[in-house]
Amino acid sequence: MKPVHIFCFIVFVFCVACNSEVKNYEPDMTDKPASALVFDKTKWQIKEGRKYPFRDKMVNDVVYNDTIRSLQKPQILDMLGEPDRSNENYIYYLIKQERLLFWPLHSKFMVVKFHDDSSVEWIRIHQ
Template identity: 40%
Template sequence: MNPGTKTLSLILLLLFFSCENIKEEKSTANELKEDLKEIPFNSKMWKERIEDTYPHRARMYREVLYSDSVRTLSKQEVLNMLGKPDKEENNHCYYLIDRTGIGSWTLNQKSMVIKFKADDSVEWIKMYE
């Protein structure tokens, strides 16, 4: 077997195994999305973290996102309710909702962002995808 054939065979094997890995992650993600029936907001469940994921947020974020009562809370009250954000920058708090990826590579990420005014009241709540 010449070196060019060996290289091509190796590339084809790598592509095959990479595609299998992507298929597995996609099917797992699809299965999870099918099971995403909304549940009432629960602060303890919202804060629950398993490795780098939050297993319940995707099923309850809408209740926070569209809540008029959350918009009346102060920043400290929001932090007490939702816990420490995954990222905080320029009066914006980012809460990871869902992430799909291959290993450490992120392909798609959904986060809920809460922007606070200078007086620590909620200015807006939006989804970032």
């Protein structure tokens, strides 16, 4: 094979190997990604080892829920449980994490920021 053919083959393999994630959207709400599961307090708090098996499937229902955004910090803590970490006016809930032995390679958190009066300023996904 000529070097040009080998180069073209390698480029082709890289292009085919790339996988872009397509997000599903509900037909009526163009700015809200669809959740696989509706929020359930019991399932949200289930932890198996270091993993939360249901959070990734229901996180969109929490992030885009106007009712949750209208709650105060104590009510959110009661509903979602203790956060995985907190810092001043921010609380962090681990959604999923990919690890190589003990080292985290990729983490996905839901972050809630509060105003000084304990009302929700915003809820976002951090990766």
